[in-house]
Amino acid sequence: MTSRTATAIVSSVTVTSAMFLIPSVTEAALGEQTLRPGMEHADVAALQEKLTETGHYTSRIDGTYDRPTIQAVRQFQKEHQLTADGITGAETFAALLGKTAEAPAEYITDQSAKKLNPQNTLSPNTSSIDVKHLQTALGKIGFYEPEHATGRYGATTEKAVKRYQQARGLTSDGIAGSTTIQRLNDEIVLSPTMQTASATSTIIRLWNEGSHVKDLQRSLKNAGHYSGGITGIYGPKSEAAVKSLQQANGLVVDGIAGPNTFNALKKTTPSTSTGGASGASPSSASSGLIRLWSEGSHVTSLQKNLRSLGFYNGGVTGIFGPKSQQALKAFQQSAGITVDGIAGPQTQRAIEQKEAAKKEPAPDTPTAGASSTSTSTPSMLRLWATGSAVRTLQEDLKRLGHYSGGASGTLGPKTEAGVKDFQRAMGLTVDGIAGPKTLQAVQSAKDTSSNTSETPGSSAGSGNSGGGSTGQTSDGMLRLWSSGEAVKTLQENLKRLGHYSGGISGTLGPKTEEALKAFQRTAGITVDGIAGPQTQRAISGAPSGGNTGSADVLLKPGTRSDSVRELQDRLKAAGFFSGQSTGYYGDVTKKAVTDFQKKWSLVSDGLVTQKTWEKLEEVSSIYLEDAVKPDNSSGSGSFNAINLIADASELIGIPYLWGGTTTSGFDCSGFIQYVFKQNGKNLPRTAAEQYNASTSVSEPRVGDLVFFETYRPGPSHNGIYIGGGQFIHSGSSTGVTIASMSSSYWSERYLGARRLK
Structure with missing residues (x-):
């Protein structure tokens, strides 16, 4: 007898550490501070540019230490055997700038360039004094930092050689062969005084630093x-x-x-300062323009003004980064100015005028009732705004059914979409910006539905008890996140009509909303996921065809579910359906159902009633019987429950197949029949027959069968109890798997446990 065995494989990874030379402030632009996630700074842009060079970063260079930057840093750290924490500190800087101790100290001597021997080919992963001379020579003409010359031909040296070869039209293989060396020797002779850029006689080439x-x-x-x-x-x-x-x-x-x-x-450019040490923005001294990465007190003033006007919610840093630029663009758009993210004279005048007008009493200033914190709450909440005001807005939009995300306090794209949805519903300008009008409308809508409560039984005192519904607003609407008895009734009706397969929770969540939309779609009603009067009347009166009572309908056209897929499979087995079992109840399925009903003298309206389903199950079961027939002679035999569970567990992962009774695929009862057959017990084929072939017990024990009522009354699904409140079964959407009997789905459908007779 086989059993499933879990084997844990533990991998041991040996990490080789390396020593790094820490760069000083004067050695490079990078390394002057530790860069961390969430930072917004010019040094971050430099980091991103360097990571782009190494092939680790492919996103936009924007100076923001965001997720792509973190991932690129971590990948780089992993490749260089550093702690992969996504933080760019001294060691990461050193590795990134190629300042690793690649060679013994004796290789580091003077920085003077010497002619190289063309007969001596230099290749990666070698160390010699000739390599050091190669590095120094490359440094003299701007392709390598001569102070990094170590004598070790590593990845940095190889890249420098490749760049030199590409620039000179040579074969770019990263190997310093005779042709490359001869060309390099010629340039050293022609440029004996060329050094790494200093003061007035500077020549700066690609990849120079300092x-x-x-x-x-x-x-x-x-x-x-x-x-x-x-x-x-x-x-x-x-x-x-x-x-x-x-x-x-x-x-x-x-x-x-x-x-x-x-x-x-x-x-x-007029002379303003040579080194930018005056503290003035490099972009303002001569032109008065504030561009990306401008710095200084004028940037501080701009950020304060943009914050005051409700366009900026970041820190007043004095650095005009991407967030400040985005805020400026938003202002320019609202003011009808060319949107370029540059604060020129026209933009700055417009900001000053807006600020001056803001200080005067405005006739359309929101009333005190619009906000309990009028002194601190921004008058406008835009994309990427943060804070308690955004959190309150998210909670209000969620309550009103226009937002389904979390109350994070950040107005991201999902919240913006919720604002737009609310504005559209209220007939406001749809711009996704929560300004005074939008916020006032949200407050009014909140007041209108103030009788709505999340907790059943609580009274809102509006006088619209609505039969105990806590989620039905004063206009009789049921929206996303409404809750109460009215929602329970709605879920029961949608389930009865075949549009809903979830639990009767009394909360109109996304799954219920989706079912509601499906019904509206089939009924020809505006698809908005809101149960208004028209939708509620249509649901209570559906279906309206033939002499069939609505409560008797199990499946109808327009339904999409696993139950429809089983219907199609059974129709196929009975010879009435030849298409693919898609799970959608369309015209072809309706015709197959109608033909089946005519054949068996049932009401031929194309609706699957209880009578239609029972007859279809009876007829199709004839075709589903496999070679294994019930053998009562072995029915009284005993079996080992542990072995039974072990065999069942070996089958986990096998897909669901309607009518399946082999390891190619199982349906629920086919799986039960197969496992018990392996253990000397022959069972009937269907779940209903297996139910009748067993005896009810009050509490299940390992090896007992557990039955559930899913798509129709009576036992329509079963599994084997394995202890601990769990059972193993073949689910239509999961295949053979283990499930919890206490889950909301299965606990609501549980019929009971039974033991073989």
Whole structure:
């Protein structure tokens, strides 16, 4: 006898640690502070740019330490055997900037470049003094930081060689062969004094780093050619800005910032400061413009004004990051100004005028009753607003049936959609912004439905008891999250009509709402998921065809459920349906049902009543009998319940198949029959027959059968009790699996336990 055995496999991973040289403030733009999730800063943009270079980051470089950034950092940390915590600290910076101790200290000598031997090919994963000379030579012409020359041919060196080869039109394989070395030797001879950019004779090329690069980026930003972060890394974005400047000034467009480029830049931007140490924004001194990553007191003032006007809810940092820019764009859109996220003279004047007007008494100021915290509650709640006012709005929208998310206190896209839905229902301008009119309408709607309570039995005192319904509003509507007796009745009716398969909970949740929409769709009513008077009348009067009582209808056209799939399977077995069992009760299924009814002299209206179902079950069961027939001779034999459960557990994961009795697929009773057959017990084929072949017991014990009433009255589903309030069965949507008898679905449908006779 077999049994399921769980085997735990424990993997042991040995992590090799490495020593890192921590970069100083002057060595690079990165590494000056620990960067953490949630930060918004130019250094984060530099981090993202560096991670983009390494191939770990593919999202937008926006300076926000968000989920994609965290994932990229973690992936990088894992690859470099660092603690994968998603926080960019000193060790991560060191690895990212290639400052690993790749070679013994004796390789680190002077930084002077020496000619290399073209006959000596240098390849990755080697260490030698020649490698160090290669690194120094590459550093002299801007492809490698010479102070990082270690003599170890690692990934950083390989990338530098590849970049050099690409720039010179050589085969880009990352190997310093004779052709690459000879070309490099020629350039060293031609440029004996070229160093890593200093003061006035600076030449800055792609991937140079340092304070001189920061100065260049600030100047380019002042001149309007650069909108990126002041990172100190001369990446593709900085190079493109230099090319833009060169093209505008009639220079050779090569992206290399040399003397001519610096002279043109000096003429373009009036001298304000050389190093940006004055504290003024690099973008404001000469032009008065505030752009992305501008910094200074004027940015602080702008953030305060945008916050006062209800467009900004972030921190007053003095740094014009993406969040500030988004707020500015929102203001520009509302003021009818070109939306570019740049605070120029026109935008700044408009903000000042709005601020001045705001200080005067306004005739449309919301009344005190609109908010209990009028002094602190923002007059407008927009996308990405946060705080208690947003939380209150979410709770109100949820109560009114326009929002189904959590009360997080952040106005995200889902909340915005809820605001729009409410505005649409109230005939307001649909913009997703909760301004004074919208907030007042929410309050009014709340007051109108103040008799609605989440707790059954509580009185709201509005006089509209509605027969005990706690979720029915004064207009008789049942919406998402309504609760009470009226909702219970609605769920029972929807279940009776075949549109709802959940529990009778008395709360109109998403599943009930979906069932309501399905009914409205089939009844030709506006599909909004709200049970208003028209929908409620239609439900109470459905179906209206033939002489069939509505309470007798199990399934009808328009229904989509597992029960319909079983109906189609049974019709197929009886020879009346030849299509695919889709679970949707369409015209083809209706015709098959009508033909079956005509054949057996039933009311041929295409509706599956109790009589129709019983006859179909009787007829189709004839075709479902397999070679295993009930054998009463072994019916009194005993079996080992533990072995029975072990065999049943071996079948977990086998898919559900209506009519299935083999390991290719089981239906519920086919699974029971198969498992008991394996243990010497032959049972009848259907759940109803197995019910009759067993005796009722008050409490189940391991090995007993447990029966449930699902799509029709009587035993229509069963499983084997395995103890601990659980049973194993073949579910139509799960296949063979273990389920809890205390779950809301099964506990409501439980008929009882039975033991074989």
